[in-house]
Amino acid sequence: MKVVYQRPKSLYNAATSYCPGCTHGIAHRLVAEVIDELGIQGRTVGVASVGCSVFAYNVFDVDFQQAAHGRAPAVATGIKRVRPECIVFTYQGDGDLASIGMAEIVHAAVRGENITVIFINNAIYGMTGGQMAPTTLVGQKTTTSPFGRDPKLQGYPLKVSELLATIEGARYVARCSLHNPANIQKARQAIRKAFVNQVEGKGFSLVELLSTCSTNWGMTPQAALKWLEEKMIPEFPLGELRNEEGPVA
Amino acid sequence: MAESVLMKGNEALAEAAIRAGCRYYFGYPITPQNEISEYMARRLGEEGGVFVQAESEVAAINMVYGAAGAGGRVLISSSSPGISLMQEGISYIAGSELPCVLINMARGGPGLGGIQPSQSDYFQATKGGGHGDYRLVVYGPATIQEACDLMAHAFEVADEYRNPVMILGDGMIGQMMEPVSFPDRPEKPRLPEKPWATTGNAGRKSNLVSSILLDPEQLDAHNWQIQAKYTEIEKTEKKALVLYGDDSEWFFVAYGTVARICQSVVNRLRKEGVKVGLVRPVSLWPFPDYAFDQVVDRAKGFLCVEMSTGQMVEDVKLAVAGRKIVRFYGRTGGAVPHPRDVERRLRDMIAGKVPSVTDYWDKVGGVRA
Numbered sequence: 372m373k374v375v376y377q378r379p380k381s382l383y384n385a386a387t388s389y390c391p392g393c394t395h396g397i398a399h400r401l402v403a404e405v406i407d408e409l410g411i412q413g414r415t416v417g418v419a420s421v422g423c424s425v426f427a428y429n430v431f432d433v434d435f436q437q438a439a440h441g442r443a444p445a446v447a448t449g450i451k452r453v454r455p456e457c458i459v460f461t462y463q464g465d466g467d468l469a470s471i472g473m474a475e476i477v478h479a480a481v482r483g484e485n486i487t488v489i490f491i492n493n494a495i496y497g498m499t500g501g502q503m504a505p506t507t508l509v510g511q512k513t514t515t516s517p518f519g520r521d522p523k524l525q526g527y528p529l530k531v532s533e534l535l536a537t538i539e540g541a542r543y544v545a546r547c548s549l550h551n552p553a554n555i556q557k558a559r560q561a562i563r564k565a566f567v568n569q570v571e572g573k574g575f576s577l578v579e580l581l582s583t584c585s586t587n588w589g590m591t592p593q594a595a596l597k598w599l600e601e602k603m604i605p606e607f608p609l610g611e612l613r614n615e616e617g618p619v620a
Numbered sequence: 621m622a623e624s625v626l627m628k629g630n631e632a633l634a635e636a637a638i639r640a641g642c643r644y645y646f647g648y649p650i651t652p653q654n655e656i657s658e659y660m661a662r663r664l665g666e667e668g669g670v671f672v673q674a675e676s677e678v679a680a681i682n683m684v685y686g687a688a689g690a691g692g693r694v695l696i697s698s699s700s701p702g703i704s705l706m707q708e709g710i711s712y713i714a715g716s717e718l719p720c721v722l723i724n725m726a727r728g729g730p731g732l733g734g735i736q737p738s739q740s741d742y743f744q745a746t747k748g749g750g751h752g753d754y755r756l757v758v759y760g761p762a763t764i765q766e767a768c769d770l771m772a773h774a775f776e777v778a779d780e781y782r783n784p785v786m787i788l789g790d791g792m793i794g795q796m797m798e799p800v801s802f803p804d805r806p807e808k809p810r811l812p813e814k815p816w817a818t819t820g821n822a823g824r825k826s827n828l829v830s831s832i833l834l835d836p837e838q839l840d841a842h843n844w845q846i847q848a849k850y851t852e853i854e855k856t857e858k859k860a861l862v863l864y865g866d867d868s869e870w871f872f873v874a875y876g877t878v879a880r881i882c883q884s885v886v887n888r889l890r891k892e893g894v895k896v897g898l899v900r901p902v903s904l905w906p907f908p909d910y911a912f913d914q915v916v917d918r919a920k921g922f923l924c925v926e927m928s929t930g931q932m933v934e935d936v937k938l939a940v941a942g943r944k945i946v947r948f949y950g951r952t953g954g955a956v957p958h959p960r961d962v963e964r965r966l967r968d969m970i971a972g973k974v975p976s977v978t979d980y981w982d983k984v985g986g987v988r989a
Contacts, residue, residue: 413822416690419830428828434818436689437830439712442682445674449686449694450818452670453644457690457820475682478675 379403381412383432388423392592394549394582395423395491399430401559402460402489405566406433415458416450418443420472422464423497441472444479447486458569460487465506466496469531476535476577483540483574483619487565490531493582494603501587505529508606513587528606532579536612543568543576544613550581550599554609561611573618581607624799629764629789630655630697632800633723634663636768637695639802640775641809642721643669644692646683648676648702651735652791653725656697677702681709688718689829691817693775693809697723699791700741701732703749710784711750715831717846719778721771722756722786725794728953736954737791739876742931745788746905753843755850757785757857758904760875764798766902772809777857779812781849788904790927791954792877853906860908861900864890865915868897870970873924873936873946875901878957882925885963896966904932909939921945923966925957929986945969950986 378384381403389395406412412433419427421440428435438446443461451459468476468490479486495513496502503516506528510519536544543565547558558580565576581603585595627635634656645660657673664671674680677698687694698706703724713720724745728738745758757777761767767789774785818827833839863886872882879900889896899915899922901908912922921944924933933948940946949965951957961980968975977986
């Protein structure tokens with residue numbers, strides 16, 4: 372008998388609080404695998420945001436701080452400045468990062484804070500019950516855009532990664548998707564790069580992960596994965612948007 | 621004690637914080653406290669510390685949350701509108717039981733208000749300020765020297781009780797210059813172990829800094845545990861200075877810079893033989909009610925003077941508890957009570973006269989019966 376797969380050391384043996392079919396679990400596992408692989412569990416500090424991942428500290432076996440809505444990059448800044456030897460990452464959704472926390476994420480990138488950001492984009496507010504997010508697609512129905520997002524009333528989806536990729540202090544910005552195994556492997560490589568950058572002192576690194584919310588999209592998990600691939604990826608193209616080799620000069 | 625140097629209040633406080641072992645400062649520009657940030661920007665690097673100018677007061681207080689959670693000795697400063705923006709973060713810091721020191725060099729409000737000294741943030745500072753059941757330990761220094769002397773103590777109280785502590789100054793404390801002497805350096809700041817801090821879980825179980833407790837029973841227990849801590853603070857941290865407590869019949873009650881105005885009036889009236897004294901709360905929360913118990917029997921009344929429309933006067937009334945009369949005189953929005961009017965108000969009170977402020981030298985100002 373040979374062990375071909377096991378729970379990463381950096382995850383507790385605990386059930387998550389996510390809905391069936393949610394891709395948060397995959398994202399958590401990828402982050403934990405990278406932490407294990409780099410051997411940094413004992414010096415990693417996570418920052419949980421407000422949203423479905425508010426209880427991320429019940430899943431990751433690393434030190435954690437729970438941040439106010441949108442403020443995770445500021446909290447991470449405080450931690451990293453006191454403990455530069457620690458590997459600090461935030462785990463934020465699109466409501467948290469792209470709406471209420473827009474100033475904090477932009478300025479953490481501007482300062483080139485040497486932190487890693489995992490950004491879950493599922494085009495909706497999950498925790499609060501399916502309200503419109505800045506990333507909601509045109510025409511997408513949510514509880515607060517019941518007739519579909521209308522650009523004349525609610526504007527167009529916000530492309531955070533493209534925006535952050537224009538900032539000098541951001542050293543690595545990539546968008547990946549969690550809708551199938553091939554893309555999950557690519558996401559894993561991007562997350563690894565975003566953590567290695569921090570270990571090497573290069574500066575701000577962010578990975579956006581296109582994710583599903585079958586509960587609030589009102590779809591089966593399978594249909595949600597298909598919707599992500601067919602609707603979200605054309606709006607949010609995948610790839611490395613910024614990849615600077617050296618640290619900020 | 622080292623020799624005295626002439627320093628601006630804001631800079632003296634920043635230096636006092638560094639000497640108290642503070643190595644992390646986060647801030648955002650706002651008048652009249654910018655010299656604190658500017659001083660920290662120059663000095664903290666020399667001490668191996670970190671200064672960050674945040675993108676907003678909201679970000680700054682959350683950097684404090686992260687830094688305090690990671691075990692740093694952290695200072696943040698602002699002035700009234702900026703402190704309002706920080707209230708959510710302060711609530712999180714209190715709820716997560718993290719230590720830090722905040723300075724509010726208060727200015728006139730509400731809204732954008734003005735930039736002149738004010739005491740109209742007393743309610744916000746002493747009654748919680750943000751959401752939820754919590755308190756800050758609040759000190760209201762009257763001189764730059766006292767503010768500096770309180771700084772090391774503020775950090776120690778913050779660490780001991782894992783609770784935010786506020787130095788509530790005003791634009792006057794921040795902007796004026798006075799001689800100040802700092803304790804000699806060799807005395808090493810007391811920096812306690814912080815086994816709860818997020819420093820990486822190597823060799824121990826993972827630490828969590830959080831204020832979320834969705835289970836009502838747990839949240840209730842957490843709240844009462846915090847309250848028990850406040851009960852302890854009330855036993856040890858109440859502080860007031862009483863002037864002429866032994867023979868006075870009338871007492872001014874004032875804190876911070878206004879207490880100095882009242883003190884000058886006391887000195888003048890005493891020369892005339894008026895038996896007047898001063899109760900000066902130094903800790904604003906916990907409120908030093910014991911000082912009133914000491915003098916209330918022989919007192920005929922208390923005149924509370926504030927640079928507000930009457931905020932601390934409510935705590936004075938609670939402390940006096942109907943045993944004697946309590947009256948009020950205040951100026952707001954940066955207008956400073958004139959000694960002549962403070963004196964006039966006391967004379968009116970002694971005479972049992974209903975005052976008319978149009979008789980006053982400044983013709984304005986608020987009185988409360």
